[in-house]
Amino acid sequence: MAAETAVDTAEEKVNAQIAGLDALEIQVKAKRNLPAALWGRVWPMFLAISIVLAIWEAVVLAEFWPEYVFAGPVTALGELGARLGEAEFWHAVATTMRRAVSGFLLAILVGVAVGAAVSRIKLLRAAFGSLITGLQTMPSIAWFPLAILLFGLTENAITFVVVLGAAPSIANGLITGVDYTPPILLRAGHVLGLRRLSLYRHLILPASLPSFLAGLKQGWAFAWRSLMAGEILVIIANQPSLGEQLHFARELADSARLLATMIVILLIGIVVDVLFGAADNALRRRWGLDQRIG
Amino acid sequence: MTAPTQELGHGRTEGPAPAVRLDAVSKVYGRGATSLLALDQVSLNAAQGEFVCLLGASGCGKSTMLNLVAGLDRPTAGTIETGGKQIAMMFQEPALFPWLTVTGNIELALRKLDRKKRKERAAELLDVVHLGGFAKKRPHELSGGMRQRVALARALAQEADILLMDEPFGALDAMTRDLLHDELERIWRERNLTILFVTHNVREAVRLGDRVVLLSSRPGTVIEDYTVDLERPRRTESPEVAKLAGEITVRLKEEVSRHGR
Ligand SMILES: Nc1ncnc2c1ncn2[C@@H]1O[C@H](COP(=O)(O)OP(=O)(O)O)[C@@H](O)[C@H]1O
Ligand SMILES: [Mg+2]
Numbered sequence: 001m002a003a004e005t006a007v008d009t010a011e012e013k014v015n016a017q018i019a020g021l022d023a024l025e026i027q028v029k030a031k032r033n034l035p036a037a038l039w040g041r042v043w044p045m046f047l048a049i050s051i052v053l054a055i056w057e058a059v060v061l062a063e064f065w066p067e068y069v070f071a072g073p074v075t076a077l078g079e080l081g082a083r084l085g086e087a088e089f090w091h092a093v094a095t096t097m098r099r100a101v102s103g104f105l106l107a108i109l110v111g112v113a114v115g116a117a118v119s120r121i122k123l124l125r126a127a128f129g130s131l132i133t134g135l136q137t138m139p140s141i142a143w144f145p146l147a148i149l150l151f152g153l154t155e156n157a158i159t160f161v162v163v164l165g166a167a168p169s170i171a172n173g174l175i176t177g178v179d180y181t182p183p184i185l186l187r188a189g190h191v192l193g194l195r196r197l198s199l200y201r202h203l204i205l206p207a208s209l210p211s212f213l214a215g216l217k218q219g220w221a222f223a224w225r226s227l228m229a230g231e232i233l234v235i236i237a238n239q240p241s242l243g244e245q246l247h248f249a250r251e252l253a254d255s256a257r258l259l260a261t262m263i264v265i266l267l268i269g270i271v272v273d274v275l276f277g278a279a280d281n282a283l284r285r286r287w288g289l290d291q292r293i294g
Numbered sequence: 295m296t297a298p299t300q301e302l303g304h305g306r307t308e309g310p311a312p313a314v315r316l317d318a319v320s321k322v323y324g325r326g327a328t329s330l331l332a333l334d335q336v337s338l339n340a341a342q343g344e345f346v347c348l349l350g351a352s353g354c355g356k357s358t359m360l361n362l363v364a365g366l367d368r369p370t371a372g373t374i375e376t377g378g379k380q381i382a383m384m385f386q387e388p389a390l391f392p393w394l395t396v397t398g399n400i401e402l403a404l405r406k407l408d409r410k411k412r413k414e415r416a417a418e419l420l421d422v423v424h425l426g427g428f429a430k431k432r433p434h435e436l437s438g439g440m441r442q443r444v445a446l447a448r449a450l451a452q453e454a455d456i457l458l459m460d461e462p463f464g465a466l467d468a469m470t471r472d473l474l475h476d477e478l479e480r481i482w483r484e485r486n487l488t489i490l491f492v493t494h495n496v497r498e499a500v501r502l503g504d505r506v507v508l509l510s511s512r513p514g515t516v517i518e519d520y521t522v523d524l525e526r527p528r529r530t531e532s533p534e535v536a537k538l539a540g541e542i543t544v545r546l547k548e549e550v551s552r553h554g555r
Pocket of ligand 2 (some may be wrong): 356357
């Protein structure tokens, strides 16, 4: 009985020591103050926008071009405000976004299929590895003559180029992720009995997620650019789109309308980029990759 | 340990059947002029339930040896027998999966159980390594010592008969390491594990091992096999441990200085 108590207290002592060490070693996280953090990110943006608007206004005031060729910010933003009330404008945004999303999704399918095959099969990698990287450097506009020849002035021509623009980045992101799965984790996985399918499911795919996400982000940027080029070149009757609006604004020499549309295109690009950034941040925080030095 | 049971058929070994048996194992890295003989005809047995420490200067092929036993690499010559026993391994780094929580990491080793059993078992194992309160944390939120304990729990989850440990506590401070030695010794006893424990810390080897096997460098071979006849539990700072550690250190220094000439 006495011996048992002795063992018990010895055990308790070890427990207390371990708990003490753990408490000392574990990092104390600083609580983030959300409004302050938000404000800290928002005010530099406002500053940047104000500077851009000021430069824009200054260029207009310098009268390098007449007002009807290069409208000032007040006119352009006024035009933008007016257009927010037009059905045609929303129709154009909807068409463009539908094309962007469907093209991007198709590019993901193609990119993942190609990336998976190339990262898995040695021969394919030798054959296509550098070709995929080469495709990334190909300006998407260079594909359009061929696309129009193959598909005519149709939406398929646009989709074709959007997919060709985005898929190589997505495939490359996946391939890089698979290649750079940390060897120590591969060894741990092997010891844990992960093989073939379970190896991919439990180790290689999750490990390649950050790189895959980076590939998606870059792929989106390429898709968006290709789409705008396509919409300016391939104009389909009775289907207003943002690119088409740019085209007609130029034809009608409507500078305010042209600049207003450009602002919308820029804003959509920024919003999507912020979404990807948020996803990337969330991932980094979960994985503990967000610890900065200093 | 229990009384040695007489072995039939094997003329070379006495006592119980070895759980791990290396027979003239060699390992060459690379080919041609740049090839490196990492292990040269190493023969070594570890009995069931034995705690064997492998000791040697760095670069002498300790990790190579464990990798071969774990099946992470193939020997160039010789044979390794583990009798189809389940093998678990701990590395110098915790090697936890950063996208999984602490429990998630352990449950990965329990894939074969159903969901409910898996959860229960993972919780039990976390208690064994005194991390019951940290189940939902992610590896990066823990300290080095805690991560290494999660790695230990994950290795234990495999229900292995043989546990390979490659300098598992090398990066930890002395106090944490002492506590983990106590924990490891307790777990080893309770589960009758066979442990191959690699270290370059002589006192750690004497503190833990039934045997301390000394390896030479370039190429790695077994040069000495000490049996540690000290009462358990031992203390790293006890005079008996220090005395044997001193002897082994002298031998190790001889071996290392051989390379300077
Ligand atoms: N994959 C490898 N390729 C080539 N040489 C290696 C490889 N792994 C280990 N070595 C070499 O083999 C020798 C033994 O290495 P290792 O087993 O890691 O030693 P230890 O774990 O005892 O420090 C070292 O000289 C090391 O440089
Ligand atoms: Mg090593």
